[in-house]
Amino acid sequence: MRSVIDIMDLSVEEIDSLTETAESIIKDPAAFSDRCRGKKLATLFYEPSTRTRLSFEAAMYELGGQVIGFSEASNSSVAKGESVADTVRVVGCYADIIAMRHPKEGAPLVASRYSSVPVINAGDGGHNHPTQTLADLLTIKREKGGFDGLTVGLCGDLKFGRTVHSLISAMSRYKNVRFVMISPSELRIPDYVKINTLDKNRIPYTEVTDLESVIGELDVLYMTRVQKERFFNEADYIRLKDSYILTSEKLAGAKADLSVMHPLPRVNEISTDVDSDPRACYFKQVLYGKYMRMALILMLLGV
Amino acid sequence: MIIGQIIDGIVLDHITAGRGVDIYETLRLGELDCTVAMIFNADSVKMGRKDIIKIGTPIDIDLDVLGIIDPGITVNYISNGKVAKREHISLPATIRGILKCKNPRCITTIEQGLTQEFRLCDEENKVYRCVYCETKADTSSLK
Numbered sequence: 001m002r003s004v005i006d007i008m009d010l011s012v013e014e015i016d017s018l019t020e021t022a023e024s025i026i027k028d029p030a031a032f033s034d035r036c037r038g039k040k041l042a043t044l045f046y047e048p049s050t051r052t053r054l055s056f057e058a059a060m061y062e063l064g065g066q067v068i069g070f071s072e073a074s075n076s077s078v079a080k081g082e083s084v085a086d087t088v089r090v091v092g093c094y095a096d097i098i099a100m101r102h103p104k105e106g107a108p109l110v111a112s113r114y115s116s117v118p119v120i121n122a123g124d125g126g127h128n129h130p131t132q133t134l135a136d137l138l139t140i141k142r143e144k145g146g147f148d149g150l151t152v153g154l155c156g157d158l159k160f161g162r163t164v165h166s167l168i169s170a171m172s173r174y175k176n177v178r179f180v181m182i183s184p185s186e187l188r189i190p191d192y193v194k195i196n197t198l199d200k201n202r203i204p205y206t207e208v209t210d211l212e213s214v215i216g217e218l219d220v221l222y223m224t225r226v227q228k229e230r231f232f233n234e235a236d237y238i239r240l241k242d243s244y245i246l247t248s249e250k251l252a253g254a255k256a257d258l259s260v261m262h263p264l265p266r267v268n269e270i271s272t273d274v275d276s277d278p279r280a281c282y283f284k285q286v287l288y289g290k291y292m293r294m295a296l297i298l299m300l301l302g303v
Numbered sequence: 304m305i306i307g308q309i310i311d312g313i314v315l316d317h318i319t320a321g322r323g324v325d326i327y328e329t330l331r332l333g334e335l336d337c338t339v340a341m342i343f344n345a346d347s348v349k350m351g352r353k354d355i356i357k358i359g360t361p362i363d364i365d366l367d368v369l370g371i372i373d374p375g376i377t378v379n380y381i382s383n384g385k386v387a388k389r390e391h392i393s394l395p396a397t398i399r400g401i402l403k404c405k406n407p408r409c410i411t412t413i414e415q416g417l418t419q420e421f422r423l424c425d426e427e428n429k430v431y432r433c434v435y436c437e438t439k440a441d442t443s444s445l446k
Contacts, residue, residue, distance in 0.1 A: 083415045106435020110417060125408045127436055192432070192439065196424060287378040 002121040002300055003112035007130040007166045012173050014299070020137050021295035022288070024170055027251070029062065032294065035303050036065030042095035044087065044111075046078060046102040047259065051264060052122050055286070056099045059293035068095060085114040092116035097301055100124075105232050107288035118300040120293075126160045128144050132263050134165040135289030140220060142288065143259040147174035151217055153296070155182040156224035156244050156269055158189040163263040164224055172201045179205040180214050184240055186228070211244055215254045221246070223262045223282075247271040251279065261285055306340045306357065307319030313349065314379040315356040322343055322373045329368060332358065367395040371429070371442055396423050398431060398440070406438035 004010060010018070025032050041060040045053050048071065055066045070076040078087065084102070086226060088111040091098060098115060100108045101122040108121035108128075123129040135146070154164050158181055168189075172175050180196070181189050188207060198205050208214055214235060215221065226241045228234075245268060246260065262270055262282040274280050307362040318326060323341055332339050338359035347353040361380070370392045371377050372381045404411045411417055411433070421431040421440045431440035433435075 083417075084410065084417075085414065102410070103408070104410040104413060105406065105437075106406050106433070107414075108433055110414055124410075125436070127318055127408075192424075193436065 001112075001115065001118060003108075003115070003121075004130055004167070004296065005109050005112055005119070005121045006128050007133040007170045007276050009130070014172070015134070015137060018134060018292060018295040018299060019141055021137050021298060022291040025291050025294055030296070032063055034064040035298060036060060036063035036301065039063075039065040039096045039252075039301060039303070040094065040096045041065055041067050041297065042091045043067060043071070043122070044076075044091065044100045044102075045069065045071045045106075046073040046076075046100075046107070048072055049101050049123060052101060053099075055290045056120075056122060056293055059297060062290075063294055063297060065096075065297075069099075074222070082188050084110045087111075088115040088119065097297060100275070122241065122297060123162070126162050128166055129162045129263075130166060131289065131293050131296065132163045133170050133283055134292035135291060136163070136167050136222070136261060136263070137170060138258065138288040139261060139285045140290050143281055143284075146172060147177065148233055149176040150174075150219045151178045151180065153180045153211075153214060153218040153221040154189075155211055155221060155238075155246070157187045157226045158183040158224070159187040160227060161224040164189070164222065167222065168203075169194060169197050172197050172203050177203060179203065180218060181205060181207045181245065182209070182214060183207075184209060184244075186236070186240060209251055211246070212250055214255060215250060215258075218254065218258055220259045220261060221254070223260065223266070225262075225265065225267055225269055225292075241267070245269050245271060246274055248273045248277065251277060254279070306342065307338075308384060309359055309381045310384050312337070312381050313362065314381060315345070315358075315364075315369070316353070316377040316379060317350060318354035318356065319373050320352035320354055323369045323391050325372055326354075326356060326369065326376075329372060329404055330364065332356070333364065335360065341351050365401070366390065366392055368401060370395045371398065371401075371431075379389055392424070394423055394426055394429060397421065397434075400430070402442065404433040404436065404438055405422050405441055406433065406436045409433060409436040409438060411435055434441055 097118045099120045099122045102124050105125035112119040222241050228237050249302035258279045259281045340357040342355040344352045374394045376392040378390045379386050400418050420434045424430050424432045
């Protein structure tokens, strides 16, 4: 039974195949509108995430399939104390594929070990979010034409930002990629990401605290939200949340073909006046996310 | 110094000099009611100095725990006064059910019946990470 829990569960060839499928869907969505007829996706969302859940649901509906599930734990048997293992064993009797969002890190891995149907990790705490990374990769491919030789700036919360960690892992498999990490010292990229991914693959990177000083070097600028829910201490959150805000003034020093990305939702880390700049890609990224989820569902269902 | 021959039991050999007490305590050998002999700083051609522990009865030993504390140990299983089996211990690739993940956000903190599991990620520095959340294991309780 094939599940996707971590972006590294997918080989480079599989990611290439998924992006090709997604691009085929973009070109001719009608050709895919019946591919999942008779199939059901269960969206098991143990914490609210309207955006990701709607993306999965839209993806399944556009493939002609149906959707069941819950959008918060209090509405489910989880509130009665049911384990993840038991929940997926039950849901596997009703659905053909599961998308799971869970506040506890590793919950989708547990689910995949007990499920009789494929499990897609739709985000587990501050850990992995592979379908966001698939959205990011399709965005980069379509905006930049490929991945090799890019200088990618990662800005904001690089410590807790799971999308950043997954993107680094995925991009580290391409040639001549360079990262510029832009964050306050408290929210730097964790050492294990540096040791296990960057150093191990000899990926060059620099760490800076100032966005403006490096923005001119970047081909891609990946902004992240400083997430309140990742902090134990509210005072720390308030002190750091406004540290890195992208404005039109800061963008003036950037390349003309920079791609500004963001996993969304944003709070205020990208000023709304950037939205009309042609370099802003974050709403396209949302759309690409749906197409990649469609491609992933097709791959895992083998249809 | 003469220490009697074991008829049935276990000899832990090639223990790094000075680590014998850690192993004695971690394996709770003091709770056994058989003969247990500790030899410190024995001469060793291979190691210079080594510790040796002789246990005068066959017991189940968690080789993963031994591997974490002191990879390189040799476990000799003695039967009828002869070495019946010899195992060379190394760092285990995975550790199950011994350590507990310290990450409060890890699924292991709430999921019933889930065995704690850690994977060796950095052999040189003996770094293990939780297979569920990738948090670095605290192996200090085993030293």
